[in-house]
Amino acid sequence: MAQVTKVLVGFKPKETVGRIGEWFAVTFAIALREVRSLFSSWIAYVTLAFFEIWAGFFFFAIARIGQTADMRYLFWNMAVILFIVLPMVTMRLLAEERRLGTLELLLTSPVTDWQVVLGKFLGAYYWLIVALGLTLYVPYLVHRFSGGTVDLGPYWTAYIGLLLFGAAAISVGVFWSALTDNQIIAAFATFGTLLLVYVITWPTEGTGTLAEICRKVSLYYRYQDFTAGLIQSKDVIFFLLLSLAFLYLAVQVLGSRRWR
Amino acid sequence: MIEVAGLTKFYGEVRALDDVTFSVRKGEIIGFLGPNGAGKTTTMRILTGFLSPTTGTAKVGGYDVVENSLEVRRITGYLPETVPLYNEMRVRDYLGYMARIRGVQRKRIRDRVDYAVERCGLREVADRIIGHLSKGYRQRVGVAQAIIHDPQVLILDEPTIGLDPVQVREVRQLIKDMAGERTIILSTHILPEVSMTCERVLIIHKGRIVAEDTPEGLSRRLSQSERILVRLARIPSQPLSALGKLDNVIKVEHVGDNLFAVEAPAGHDIREQLAEFIVKNGWGLLELRREEMTLEEIFVNLVTRE
Ligand SMILES: Nc1ncnc2c1ncn2[C@@H]1O[C@H](COP(=O)(O)OP(=O)(O)O)[C@@H](O)[C@H]1O
Numbered sequence: 001m002a003q004v005t006k007v008l009v010g011f012k013p014k015e016t017v018g019r020i021g022e023w024f025a026v027t028f029a030i031a032l033r034e035v036r037s038l039f040s041s042w043i044a045y046v047t048l049a050f051f052e053i054w055a056g057f058f059f060f061a062i063a064r065i066g067q068t069a070d071m072r073y074l075f076w077n078m079a080v081i082l083f084i085v086l087p088m089v090t091m092r093l094l095a096e097e098r099r100l101g102t103l104e105l106l107l108t109s110p111v112t113d114w115q116v117v118l119g120k121f122l123g124a125y126y127w128l129i130v131a132l133g134l135t136l137y138v139p140y141l142v143h144r145f146s147g148g149t150v151d152l153g154p155y156w157t158a159y160i161g162l163l164l165f166g167a168a169a170i171s172v173g174v175f176w177s178a179l180t181d182n183q184i185i186a187a188f189a190t191f192g193t194l195l196l197v198y199v200i201t202w203p204t205e206g207t208g209t210l211a212e213i214c215r216k217v218s219l220y221y222r223y224q225d226f227t228a229g230l231i232q233s234k235d236v237i238f239f240l241l242l243s244l245a246f247l248y249l250a251v252q253v254l255g256s257r258r259w260r
Numbered sequence: 261m262i263e264v265a266g267l268t269k270f271y272g273e274v275r276a277l278d279d280v281t282f283s284v285r286k287g288e289i290i291g292f293l294g295p296n297g298a299g300k301t302t303t304m305r306i307l308t309g310f311l312s313p314t315t316g317t318a319k320v321g322g323y324d325v326v327e328n329s330l331e332v333r334r335i336t337g338y339l340p341e342t343v344p345l346y347n348e349m350r351v352r353d354y355l356g357y358m359a360r361i362r363g364v365q366r367k368r369i370r371d372r373v374d375y376a377v378e379r380c381g382l383r384e385v386a387d388r389i390i391g392h393l394s395k396g397y398r399q400r401v402g403v404a405q406a407i408i409h410d411p412q413v414l415i416l417d418e419p420t421i422g423l424d425p426v427q428v429r430e431v432r433q434l435i436k437d438m439a440g441e442r443t444i445i446l447s448t449h450i451l452p453e454v455s456m457t458c459e460r461v462l463i464i465h466k467g468r469i470v471a472e473d474t475p476e477g478l479s480r481r482l483s484q485s486e487r488i489l490v491r492l493a494r495i496p497s498q499p500l501s502a503l504g505k506l507d508n509v510i511k512v513e514h515v516g517d518n519l520f521a522v523e524a525p526a527g528h529d530i531r532e533q534l535a536e537f538i539v540k541n542g543w544g545l546l547e548l549r550r551e552e553m554t555l556e557e558i559f560v561n562l563v564t565r566e
């Protein structure tokens with residue numbers, strides 16, 4: 001009680017805002033270092049190249065051969081390519097720090113485990129933003145060559161869907177990277193987890209409890225709505241909660257080392 | 261500044277620390293001495309909040325390392341045994357980053373980095389990539405990151421391990437220079453290190469503190485016997501047995517070409533008697549002196565006595 005009164009009486013809005021700002025500033029510093037480190041290794045470029053080449057291929061195939069501006073198939077495949085390459089981006093996040101021993105420095109600095117995990121998440125998220133940013137020629141070209149007749153709405157919702165889907169996938173990666181210091185295992189475990197939720201998508205067709213459950217838990221099923229130009233708050237919340245859940249688990253894993 | 265009471269740490273079934281209690285005053289440099297696997301790193305990881313103790317408490321600057329971990333980490337600088345560095349970064353960027361996550365205000369970072377670079381003699385390599393640095397420089401970068409946020413407490417885990425003798429001397433000097441301004445705990449399994457840098461030594465063995473004293477005090481307290489070294493000009497045919505027959509002589513050893521060590525129980529000064537005997541026999545006494553017990557011997561002594 002005394003503590004509560006102290007907090008209430010001592011509440012200074014400016015100072016509190018300053019402290020929260022500092023909290024995020026340090027988190028961003030961790031993220032920025034991760035970005036620099038990621039983009040100083042070949043992994044960032046190989047994964048980017050893989051993503052862009054496949055996305056480009058699908059775009060070309062749909063636009064030129066299919067002669068259509070319906071890009072649902074492209075965005076669907078972008079999600080599939082993401083689940084192949086994102087594990088390679090996320091595998092190093094915490095595993096690499098553990099291997100180098102720098103995790104010991106990070107965790108003995110006055111930063112919370114949440115700042116570490118969030119910083120790592122944001123570092124990998126930057127890769128996602130770059131990867132998606134490099135595909136923006138798709139709406140641009142479609143707009144240009146259709147003379148503005150194509151409604152780009154579904155494109156933008158698809159991008160929002162990819163950002164949400166990517167957040168969940170990266171969180172899964174952060175979690176596995178916290179759990180093991182073997183990057184290969186971290187990558188395969190992440191890939192396996194994402195594959196599992198992909199496979200679950202198959203029985204979503206039809207009726208019955210199984211299909212019902214699968215529709216509830218499948219990332220891809222929910223993502224499909226976005227590619228159709230539909231943003232539903234329950235889907236948004238699902239992706240955000242799922243991301244938060246895996247980040248929370250990663251924080252728990254980091255904290256558990258203290259007792260081992 | 262540091263209060264440790266009844267610290268015990270189990271790794272599963274393995275007991276790494278067993279009821280460790282000690283305290284360090286503000287501004288003191290203490291040495292944590294023990295063989296590999298003694299529990300030095302474990303103790304330091306608990307003090308820095310990387311691990312939690314199984315039982316017992318530790319306080320740094322009045323803050324409990326479990327309850328107020330963040331406060332402890334704010335006032336503590338730590339150099340882990342493995343000297344973790346990001347190899348792809350440049351020294352200055354790395355120190356700037358460490359300053360940031362150690363809670364240095366953004367506008368003060370440049371000053372702090374300059375200070376640490378200056379202090380640790382890193383000026384010529386400040387813009388080099390860490391992965392290209394020699395081991396000695398890497399170690400100094402490690403020390404630099406530990407002092408970057410001007411911590412009151414400095415915890416250095418085997419700061420001179422793996423360095424060549426010149427580098428060892430430099431790093432030791434660096435640590436000594438910081439004496440007084442900060443409270444320092446350093447660990448080592450190299451014995452001369454503590455007598456050179458520390459005011460007080462804690463000897464740890466199998467997770468227990470087995471002795472605690474000043475380096476000199478320790479050697480005084482523990483010498484149960486005194487060794488007198490004598491150098492002779494002419495070596496007689498049977499010097500060992502002849503000297504061994506003298507009163508109060510426990511043991512005679514031939515330690516060098518013409519150097520002999522004569523051991524007597526503590527408190528018995530046999531020097532006069534020894535000198536007379538050698539002169540009387542005409543062996544040509546070149547030198548006679550009392551040998552101080554080295555920490556190395558004390559250590560072996562303590563550990564084997566248990
Ligand atoms: N992570 C760990 N898991 C299991 N046992 C450990 C771990 N770290 C250290 N130990 C054991 O604890 C004991 C003390 O180790 P440590 O504190 O590293 O000693 P020192 O630093 O003095 O060499 C050793 O027996 C070591 O094998």
Ligand SMILES: [Mg+2]
Nearest residue numbers: 297300301341
């Ligand atoms: Mg050790």
